[in-house]
Amino acid sequence: MIPEASYDVIVVGAGPAGSTSALYAAKNGASVLLLDKKREIGSPIQCAGFLPDASEVQALLRDARLPDTLKNYPDSCVLQRIDTQRLITPNCNIKEFAVRGTVLDRRRYDQFLAEQAARAGAELMIKTRVTEIEGTTIETSGIFGKHKIKAKTIIGADGPNSLVAKSKGLVLKPKSRETSVALEYQVRDVDIDSSALEMYFGKDFVPGGYAWIFPEGKDRANVGIGIRSGMAQKGISAKEYLHRFIRDHPLAGSKLKNSIIMNVIAGIIPVNGAPERTATENALVVGDAAGQIFATNGGGIPPAMIAGKIAGETAAEFAAGKCKLEEYDRRWRAQFGSALETSVQARQLMDGIMKSDTLMNAAFKLISPEQMKVMQCGKLPGPVRLGLQALNRGKK
Numbered sequence: 001m002i003p004e005a006s007y008d009v010i011v012v013g014a015g016p017a018g019s020t021s022a023l024y025a026a027k028n029g030a031s032v033l034l035l036d037k038k039r040e041i042g043s044p045i046q047c048a049g050f051l052p053d054a055s056e057v058q059a060l061l062r063d064a065r066l067p068d069t070l071k072n073y074p075d076s077c078v079l080q081r082i083d084t085q086r087l088i089t090p091n092c093n094i095k096e097f098a099v100r101g102t103v104l105d106r107r108r109y110d111q112f113l114a115e116q117a118a119r120a121g122a123e124l125m126i127k128t129r130v131t132e133i134e135g136t137t138i139e140t141s142g143i144f145g146k147h148k149i150k151a152k153t154i155i156g157a158d159g160p161n162s163l164v165a166k167s168k169g170l171v172l173k174p175k176s177r178e179t180s181v182a183l184e185y186q187v188r189d190v191d192i193d194s195s196a197l198e199m200y201f202g203k204d205f206v207p208g209g210y211a212w213i214f215p216e217g218k219d220r221a222n223v224g225i226g227i228r229s230g231m232a233q234k235g236i237s238a239k240e241y242l243h244r245f246i247r248d249h250p251l252a253g254s255k256l257k258n259s260i261i262m263n264v265i266a267g268i269i270p271v272n273g274a275p276e277r278t279a280t281e282n283a284l285v286v287g288d289a290a291g292q293i294f295a296t297n298g299g300g301i302p303p304a305m306i307a308g309k310i311a312g313e314t315a316a317e318f319a320a321g322k323c324k325l326e327e328y329d330r331r332w333r334a335q336f337g338s339a340l341e342t343s344v345q346a347r348q349l350m351d352g353i354m355k356s357d358t359l360m361n362a363a364f365k366l367i368s369p370e371q372m373k374v375m376q377c378g379k380l381p382g383p384v385r386l387g388l389q390a391l392n393r394g395k396k
């Protein structure tokens with residue numbers, strides 16, 4: 001494939017943020033090139049794949065306008081339907097609430113999203129890495145050769161180590177570089193409740209984060225941990241923590257003891273919100289590249305796609321001379337910016353508490369299951385905020 005010399009919009013990265021940006025830019029009349037360095041879209045996977053149903057997302061983010069591809073996708077992308085979420089405290093108390101959603105096959109879902117973008121008119125170039133960005137010209141290298149290509153807008157949907165963000169001065173604030181390290185296994189022969197997501201807390205198993213069992217079928221699951229490296233015990237790796245969880249956790253251990261590990265997945269999750277600016281006069285960042293991820297649970301697919309829709313629409317309007325590109329920044333913050341910020345505040349409050357299992361158990365006592373549910377998507381009910389602040393003060 002030989003790309004054109006120039007496009008209205010070049011999108012770097014064909015994950016959920018990039019493919020959604022490309023879809024909505026193309027739908028709105030822009031010429032679009034969508035690039036990814038991967039040889040196969042969506043592979044290797046770097047995700048546990050839980051996606052709440054659109055109705056759940058909309059109920060929590062009332063001002064957000066959801067892309068169609070977040071609402072409707074083929075059954076072939078679904079590994080398992082979920083109706084319950086269960087949180088397990090350090091002392092093994094269980095809190096649960098109803099949640100409707102699916103554990104996705106991320107490889108298939110990402111391919112579905114890229115296909116929708118291509119069908120809307122975006123050109124898709126896989127196994128092509130963007131190596132340099134100079135003004136509005138990118139240099140690429142990959143299976144289709146080396147190219148220099150120009151665009152009116154460069155969209156950085158290239159994940160947490162975004163080259164576009166670095167080149168355009170849109171990097172996360174120093175504080176915001178804080179990340180969670182995630183390691184997970186796809187396993188078989190586990191004895192699980194296949195319609196429930198389970199999240200486990202406790203500093204000896206998951207310092208500063210949680211471990212999860214996300215069902216991928218009757219006896220299959222994605223088992224993983226997201227830990228904060230700064231809060232882990234010195235000398236203990238993420239792998240050791242994950243093995244300890246699978247082997248020794250008083251509740252999870254018996255469910256996972258026969259696990260056959262089929263796939264190892266690792267990645268990082270930016271958990272400190274968005275940078276001050278997410279757009280310049282000719283570039284913008286979206287998804288993980290913009291820190292658009294709920295810091296309370298590491299859920300990044302819905303915000304990446306909601307912002308992707310706004311990014312694509314704004315880039316197309318900009319190409320037609322109807323608005324400035326910086327409008328993107330205002331638009332996404334109006335739809336879910338405050339929820340994102342609140343999720344970071346909730347995470348910061350939980351950080352102090354997560355250092356002690358006693359405090360964690362106390363915190364879980366004061367938060368109802370319904371409050372836990374809304375906290376995941378960037379709400380922090382007043383009484384919960386006060387309770388967590390009091391627990392933080394009490395520990396000093």
Ligand SMILES: Cc1cc2nc3c(=O)[nH]c(=O)nc-3n(C[C@H](O)[C@H](O)[C@H](O)COP(=O)(O)OP(=O)(O)OC[C@H]3O[C@@H](n4cnc5c(N)ncnc54)[C@H](O)[C@@H]3O)c2cc1C
Binds near residue numbers: 047
């Ligand atoms: C272990 C783990 C588990 C997770 N589980 C969940 C979950 O259950 N639910 C949830 O909602 N979120 C989850 N997340 C978060 C979620 O995966 C991300 O928030 C989401 O994928 C963000 O989408 P994105 O399009 O911004 O980035 P990505 O999906 O990371 O896509 C970025 C793309 O850019 C490409 N790229 C990067 N640099 C270049 C370059 N220079 N040139 C060309 N291409 C480039 C990459 O190849 C990649 O395809 C998890 C994350 C991790 C690490």
